[in-house]
Amino acid sequence: MDYLWTPWRYAYITGTKGNQECVFCDKRDDKDDLSAWIVHRGKACYICLNAFPYTSGHVMVIPYDHLDELQKLSRDAAREMIELCQRTEKVLRSLYRPDGINLGMNIGAAAGAGVAGHIHMHVLPRWVADANFMTVVGETRVLPESLDITWKRMREAFAEQQ
Numbered sequence: 001m002d003y004l005w006t007p008w009r010y011a012y013i014t015g016t017k018g019n020q021e022c023v024f025c026d027k028r029d030d031k032d033d034l035s036a037w038i039v040h041r042g043k044a045c046y047i048c049l050n051a052f053p054y055t056s057g058h059v060m061v062i063p064y065d066h067l068d069e070l071q072k073l074s075r076d077a078a079r080e081m082i083e084l085c086q087r088t089e090k091v092l093r094s095l096y097r098p099d100g101i102n103l104g105m106n107i108g109a110a111a112g113a114g115v116a117g118h119i120h121m122h123v124l125p126r127w128v129a130d131a132n133f134m135t136v137v138g139e140t141r142v143l144p145e146s147l148d149i150t151w152k153r154m155r156e157a158f159a160e161q162q
Contacts, residue, residue: 024048024062024118037151040158044077045084047158049147050122056145057096057154058124061085068117070107081121088123091157098125 027048030036037049039059050058061084063077073081089101105121106113145153 022066022118023115024120025066028062028064033155034148034151037147039151039154040084040087042080042084044074044080047084047088047154049151049154050124051147053124053147053150054102055124055126056150057092057098058122059088059154060120060122061088062118062120066118068108068119070105070119073119085121085123087158087161090161091154092123092125095153095157096125099128100126102126 027036027038028046030038033039033041037051038046039049040047044065045061045063047059047061050060061081063073063081065073065077067073070078085103089103092098092101102124103121105119107119109116
């Protein structure tokens with residue numbers, strides 16, 4: 001049997017980090033964007049690295065409002081969410097040169113949402129044949145850079161777009 005040790009996930013699994021009522025609300029309220037992995041803050045939404053990414057550059061666009069359904073999001077916040085998705089696509093294409101981009105939202109636990117109570121849009125770069133044997137057979141993701149490096153690169157790219 002193979003073991004993959006991930007001690008950094010302990011706080012997430014045990015709920016010992018933050019109040020755990022909502023991880024996205026905790027991140028929203030965190031004053032240290034690096035520790036929260038927030039790469040950009042807008043007026044109604046922010047962009048945050050996924051703590052358990054499918055690929056390097058996997059981010060989420062998250063409204064500040066704690067809402068469980070897209071239909072509850074204000075028009076202005078929905079507009080900003082899409083605008084931030086467009087900006088994110090531009091940043092990802094520039095930094096990672098992907099073959100494509102996945103953009104999606106899982107609303108509710110039955111739809112696969114990991115955080116079902118707070119809507120969020122996933123945006124991530126994809127490459128032809130990026131599901132290699134490690135992912136398919138080994139059920140393990142191989143990421144070429146740490147989240148701190150991804151955060152720095154993306155933070156700088158968003159700042160340059162201003």
